[in-house]
Amino acid sequence: MLGAVADAADEDAVRAAFDLAGRVDHVLLTAGGYTGAGPLTELTREAAHEAYDQRVWAAVVAARLAAERMPAGGSLTFTSGNLVVRPTAGIAGAMAPGGGIETLTRALAVELAPRRLRVNTVRYGAFDTPLLRSVGGLPTDEAVREAGAELPLGRFGTAEEAGAASVFLMANTYMTGQVVTVDGGQILA
Ligand SMILES: NC(=O)c1ccc[n+]([C@@H]2O[C@H](COP(=O)([O-])OP(=O)(O)OC[C@H]3O[C@@H](n4cnc5c(N)ncnc54)[C@H](OP(=O)(O)O)[C@@H]3O)[C@@H](O)[C@H]2O)c1
Secondary structure: OOOOOOOOOOHHHHHHHHHHHOOOOEEEOOOOOOOOOOOHHHOOHHHHHHHHHHHHHHHHHHHHHHHHHOOOOOEEEEEEEHHHOOOOOOOHHHHHHHHHHHHHHHHHHHHHHHHOOEEEEEEEOOEOOHHHHHHOOOOOHHHHHHHHOOOOOOOOEOHHHHHHHHHHHHHOOOOOOOEEEEOOOHHHO
């Protein structure tokens, strides 16, 4: 087990983390939050750029550093969310980069295929994580259970269920350029 701390959008710091790791076969990028969320009239250029850096630039950095190092058969897995296809009011600044990730996934899948590297994205519904608890105003397990009861499967997803989707995309050697939705049917409700 190896740990290194780096801002995913800081290319030098991420390069140092890759160097520390040595050989890398698969990369999963989960950086991203709700920077840029709020009414359109209050969105600043700084917040919009930060949201872009957190998601899209971080993915570009990860992809090109990994592509230099990963052997054929390696993969990159990025992260987006259902808000990209079913937005709520006040989410434009935060989620436009999420849409960008899905486009980047397809573009990089094509560009990196000759090197036999694969690129995919998991598009998540609502999962019980520290981010959901803070953004959703759900400080307790009981609050999480109550809010989750409204969803089709009667609960939020778990971190294990989220991780399983990424492991599938790493392991299936014929998956590339895909956005896989894991949301417990939330998009259908
Ligand atoms: N949970 C959901 O319901 C949900 C739904 C749809 C999409 N997503 C997406 O899934 C991803 C993971 O979400 P999560 O719920 O697990 O979020 P989380 O609980 O906030 O965890 C995200 C982790 O990423 C780290 N991080 C954030 N920005 C970073 C950066 N620029 N460089 C390095 N590390 C960074 C955070 O570190 P710090 O704590 O130090 O900031 C945190 O440890 C995010 O992109 C999120 O937008 C989540």
